[in-house]
Amino acid sequence: MTIRPVTEDTVSAWAQLAARVWHSNSETLRQAFLAGQFPYEFLYWQGEDAVGFISLSLRQDYVEGSHNRPTAFLEGIYVLPNYRKQGLASAMVDYAKAWTRQQGLQQLASNCELANEVSQAFHQSLGFQEVSRTVHYLMDTAAD
Template sequence: MEIVPFNHSNIDQLTKLIIALWPECKFDQEYANCVRILESDKECYFLAKNHDQYIAFIYLNLRSDYVEGANTSPVGYIEGIYVQPDFRKQGVAKKLIARAEEWCREKGASFLASDTEIDNSGSIAFHQQMGFEVTNRIVTFIKELK
């Protein structure tokens, strides 16, 4: 298994993995977003490849706005991470995070941050196993004004 950057040749496979993580998204929109990110120096994807099959990805962003718990900027931010079910619990996500940490350091970031839903105990446990610390727990609200 190897960790590879995404490029024009693997955008289709990456987009399929994105849709697996976020099924409410549309393939064409996510594909176009990936093409845009190819030209970005503040966003990137890395993929895990097992033989000829792409099995996982991590989506990173450099945030310059406030990030809970960080006292410097920019902060590397995990916007999404996904491993196909058959390949989970085999160290794939750990390798993706290690590559993410390298990318963040290369970009001048001193922190790598992430978030998850407050009731996603599996994701919370995963983040803590990867060395992340909880910095805050919040519930957000909105009211539509009519």
């Protein structure tokens, strides 16, 4: 098992996995990757099969709880159901921590939906500390 950066040759495998997390079209994601919109994508390989991915970024904007800019950010992580509970996600987060240090940074941030208790437990089990909770609002003004 190994973790490697996504390339043009492996982008389709990444896009199929990422589409499951981001509820998006895999072709749209593939094109966005090829256009440079996802520069820090990594696949977890078991033999010839991509069984998970992790998406990282360097956020220049404010990140809750961080006093540093940029801040390394875990944008997405996914492991195929048949490969879960085997330590793959933990290995990918360890990879992300090493990647963060390679960028000269000291913090890795992440977030999840308030109602996603499974993701919250996952983050806490890996050593992430909750720093805040927010509720977002939106108002349509076109009908006024």
